Amino acid sequence: MKKISPELLRDSIQCAMTLFCIWVGYRFYLFYQWMIGNSDVAVTKPGAVEGFLPISSLLSLKQLFTKGIFDEVHPAGLTIFIAVLVMSLIMRKGFCGYLCPVGFIHNLLNKIGRKIGKTVTVKGKIEFGMLIPKYIALAFFVITVFKMGGRELQAFIRSPYNFTAEAKMMLFFTDMSITAALVVGTILALGIFIPYFWCRFLCPYGALLGILAKVSPIAIKREEDKCISCGKCNKACPGGIEVDRKQTINSPECVGCTQCINACPVDGCLNVTDRLSRVKLPWYVIAAGSLVILLVYYAAAKFTNHWDSPYPLEMLRKYYMMM
Template sequence: MKNNRLIKSVRYILLSIFLIFVTVEAYLHQVLGGRKSPSIHALCPYGELESMYSLVFNGTFIQKIFSGTFILLMLTLILAIVFRRSFCGLICPFGALQEFFGVLGKKLFKKRFVMNKNIDKPLRYLKYIILVVTLYYAWITAGLWVNPYDPWAAYGHISSGFSSLKEEYPIGFMILILILIGSLLYDRFFCKYLCPIGALYGIISKFSLTKITRDKDRCINCNLCSKNCPVNINVSELSEINSSECINCNLCMIACPSDKVLDIKTAGKSVKPLTNIILVISIFLGGIMITKATGLYEVTPPKITASTRITADEIKGYMTLEEISVAFKIELNELYERLQIPASIPKDTPLKEIKNFIPGFEVETVRELLR
């Protein structure tokens, strides 16, 4: 039991670290800009899934997506193949946020609620519909179509202030609030009903090398495994847990008071819960570190130099006036004249912040004037 508490603590520590890391990066992105800190889209595997069509047919990533996002997607798909939806249960920051709200909800209401089966079952299919719809529109528009409705994107922009949220993510922010309220009542509310990337991992995990088995003869039928499952799988009634909902969180095994009743098997071999966690994290972080060391992992745009060539359509809001001057080989004073802005605006001003000097000024204006 002592070892089980250790495993549970390790898991919560890992989830906390990933949530804090992404939250800090999202804050720094708002403060320092996209050149110095990645956007929350660049750190989300789903962003690359949305960019896949453009990458395959055009050889380019869509806006806010980089090679590092592609690597994150590949690593999480590998995890899904080998260790089921481990990314969801051990790494995902949004999953962590829901779990911590769940802990708060349990303290507030003294229990966790379970959705009525007649409502729960059809709602589970909603995430698959969201997966298809968001990918379809992302691919035909060659952009992050779901962005205004994305609760995770809204979370990443909280530090930009309520007025910015109201302007850029009114729907996404409302969905975020609903998800957090739902998480106070129900475990992993977003994961179970709305998460599109979770839907994809779930499909892949049906063919995963990892399974959880239950020894019926050793089981004392205490039902603690089912009660502690955050995605409400009836573990105590199954001999093999092969549900696409399983997020490989190991909480059922941690809750089990009997030895050798529940067993994680990867490629037919038993794996201890702590070993399972270590392997998952090693593959994920190891993959990032290796690709980063080789220069393949990038989640921020490259620095603009004299050799940089970009088109007007590739102009981004985080780019400064000076960078535009360098990229388009235009003298600064000429650039100011063409953009019809006063010379008093500092040259290191990001384009998206020019509106602070000239109300109503949009980045699209720069694109139009430099075409």
């Protein structure tokens, strides 16, 4: 029986999550078609589709902290958002490393780039400059949200625009303009030549999770006395981290994918470690822990009725018809 490697585990989980997201998107498409009268087949709205609305969830999180109100417009979205934030605080950027479908797409693009031998290594000042845009975007969203007053915040959350946010997201891809298609196509093309281009340099969601992951008790540690400086860990790292120059890999770009461990030819040189107790952990703990956290939050939300929106479908249908 073939031993499960970090690469195989990551590819398998990413593929499964991407297929799940495709299924969720298809189910929501059927739901939308039924709601606007293009289909007679009644379909239940899949709550997981709200996971694609992190900005709306950020607004809902502020409402939760300031007013103690759990969002009823997109409750599943807020649940997923909180789960991902907690995941990052405990399991580093496990969401980016294992659960995000965009990460899976860029993983495939990177494999294509390596296959044709056309990948470009971005380092030094160029890398630093390219990292800035995602933090600017993150700062813009965070500052905008936290500058909003209570009335303004609740007005947006209960607005027709927010009620139909997932439908607008779907239509962006199903009825994509030429300009949008060119932008998306360019990002995908760059992902072939520059490993994980969107994830590393443009994603504000990943930037937020990277900042939170800095306090995670879990990190990969390098045993300096065992390292042979072969550089294979550096080449395998999707975050472009120079693993062989660090004792503890605590960079905000580390997604905890353990591909460096997979590439290392020296047994025991790189280990997933609890930084507090210095105890070495199984290499798969980040993947397993991330999945457990997501499932626990989902189960808790379903049990406490914080997953499905209580608003009547006729109200939502009215807003859909106004789009």
